[in-house]
Ligand code: SF4
């Protein structure tokens with residue numbers, strides 16, 4: 278997908294932020310402005326409000342979202358999930374992956390430019406602070422080249438203090454998603470020696486975020502992010518991306534008064550699209566791995582087109598097929614296959630979520646204990662039961678033998694009390710009249726009840742002298 282007039286592919290030999298000797302090229306993007314930048318600002322404000330606000334939301338006293346990977350405790354939209362729900366988690370991950378593949382093959386990297394937390398923080402928070410303190414690109418460049426002075430020390434100190442403060446806030450928010458806002462508050466308010474591990478995590482996260490936004494920056498997108506690396510296989514000529522219309526733009530050339538420019542295309546080679554690019558690329562070279570679809574170059578070029586009285590959209594959201602052959606988005610077999618797969622996976626996930634039992638019961642014959650023969654010709658087996666309560670409501674569980682005829686005798690108390698988001702264990706006997714037993718091991722069906730509500734049916738084996 279090369280749009281260069283000279284068809285040189287040299288620019289693909291290395292990423293735009295590394296020179297021929299392997300040294301980092303620091304990017305000073307010009308401050309973007311325009312309709313799309315304003316729209317991105319609104320989207321970012323909404324996303325940041327959700328990101329920072331979600332840990333404070335509680336439903337019935339429980340977090341709205343909790344991703345405690347350390348204690349393997351997860352709450353999504355107020356619903357607790359246990360390690361026993363791993364199949365749901367695996368399906369949800371699969372659904373997200375299929376959605377990302379489908380979305381990317383149609384709309385390219387729009388996620389990266391508009392919704393990815395890395396871009397939202399980098400371009401809408403940290404970069405704006407940088408513009409505010411150090412000025413636009415050329416002033417930042419001048420400041421970095423200038424010898425140390427009071428002004429430079431002040432500006433750098435102020436910028437990096439704010440950067441660390443915001444990184445601390447982001448680190449704490451991430452921690453709130455993992456341990457919950459209440460525990461985070463305890464770490465903040467209790468004496469430090471009581472939460473050495475929590476405080477260490479806080480500082481570690483803050484340090485990592487500070488390092489990313491102060492130094493590493495766009496290299497997260499171009500070198501680290503696996504999604505970014507996958508673009509080569511996810512995109513094709515039918516995908517909508519930020520693209521330069523080289524049919525319209527080439528041959529490029531500067532507008533000079535008094536010179537005949539009728540042989541030139543619409544690109545006046547002002548390089549504004551390059552100057553605003555946060556990853557330092559020239560979109561006129563064609564679709565590139567580094568492009569995060571932030572649309573800053575679209576805004577910049579549209580302003581130029583307006584000034585020179587040419588139609589907007591020399592750089593726009595479009596596909597290479599559209600530029601080359603004027604074809605709109607085609608519903609390809611790839612898009613159909615991904616869509617079908619997505620519908621199947623989300624359908625299955627929805628079904629499993631809707632039919633998910635609030636408790637999960639495991640019943641096993643007690644190891645090492647054989648059957649016992651009771652008076653009256655009955656046989657009994659001993660079982661262990663463990664009930665996991667996957668909701669925040671308390672349950673009083675009763676076990677009833679549904680098949681065959683017989684009875685359940687609980688070793689300790691008739692009911693098993695399982696607190697919300699908790700677990701309980703007990704033991705019980707199943708007693709079956711000999712007349713019900715024929716042949717080998719028989720299968721027993723046990724109903725798990727809360728009052729009259731049947732929550733689950735569990736099958737197990739029953740051994741008898743017939744074995
Ligand atoms: S901003 Fe537009 S006109 Fe200027 S160099 Fe880029 S593509 Fe050409």
Ligand code: SF4
Pocket residue numbers: 519550553554555556557558559560567568569570571572573574575
């Ligand atoms: S080429 Fe344009 S859309 Fe892509 S990263 Fe650069 S400015 Fe953003």
